[in-house]
Amino acid sequence: MSKFKIDTAAKLPLPDAEVYFVPDFFTEQESKLYFEQLLEQVSWKQEKIRMFGKELPMPRLTAWYGDKAYTYSGLQNHPQPWLSVLLQIKEKIEAATGHSYNSVLLNLYQNGQNSMGWHSDDEPELGPEPTIASVSFGAERRFGFKHRHNKAQKNFYLPITHGSLLLMQGPTQHNWQHAIPKTAKPTGNRINLTFRNIVS
Numbered sequence: 001m002s003k004f005k006i007d008t009a010a011k012l013p014l015p016d017a018e019v020y021f022v023p024d025f026f027t028e029q030e031s032k033l034y035f036e037q038l039l040e041q042v043s044w045k046q047e048k049i050r051m052f053g054k055e056l057p058m059p060r061l062t063a064w065y066g067d068k069a070y071t072y073s074g075l076q077n078h079p080q081p082w083l084s085v086l087l088q089i090k091e092k093i094e095a096a097t098g099h100s101y102n103s104v105l106l107n108l109y110q111n112g113q114n115s116m117g118w119h120s121d122d123e124p125e126l127g128p129e130p131t132i133a134s135v136s137f138g139a140e141r142r143f144g145f146k147h148r149h150n151k152a153q154k155n156f157y158l159p160i161t162h163g164s165l166l167l168m169q170g171p172t173q174h175n176w177q178h179a180i181p182k183t184a185k186p187t188g189n190r191i192n193l194t195f196r197n198i199v200s
């Protein structure tokens with residue numbers, strides 16, 4: 001983590017992975033403003049996902065901004081041009097992580113029944129060891145990690161806070177899946193941004 005410039009970052013205790021978490025990367029004031037601007041300005045859509053030969057609505061809203069088209073969950077995403085709020089967040093994340101990103105996938109979880117299933121962000125477009133910087137605003141949700149190869153390795157769960165930064169890099173996507181499970185707790189809007197660099 002030579003280039004990661006934040007000393008309050010905690011490395012998560014996951015073998016075969018490089019994951020860092022900064023619970024309060026943004027100030028309360030920044031977080032509130034970004035949350036409101038993103039909720040209002042992003043063009044949120046409910047996409048469909050093909051599963052077992054059926055088309056189902058995704059259990060969350062999504063949006064895709066950036067410089068390059070990208071395939072995600074079998075969908076060809078045509079990015080929209082950057083919004084000023086996204087560029088502001090991107091600059092802060094680039095300065096802190098020492099990496100640059102040319103795309104961002106946004107997710108809006110509107111309640112506890114909105115979720116993201118187990119997956120790795122290992123699409124070939126992201127290159128062999130992708131760095132993914134994940135920023136969250138709004139309601140706190142549990143983020144899960146599950147080892148892909150070692151069945152004896154227990155799942156790891158982490159509460160993802162308002163204004164936090166989670167950085168996944170190195171072999172993480174090869175060896176672990178992650179998810180946002182549903183929760184029965186009454187839960188409001190949560191916005192997540194995953195900054196990525198598409199190499200091809």
Ligand SMILES: O=C(O)CCC(=O)C(=O)O
Nearest residue numbers: 105107116121180192194
């Ligand atoms: O909402 C989250 O924190 C996870 C998002 C995620 O894994 C993704 O967009 O690939």
Ligand SMILES: [Fe+2]
Nearest residue numbers: 119120121178
């Ligand atoms: Fe992901």
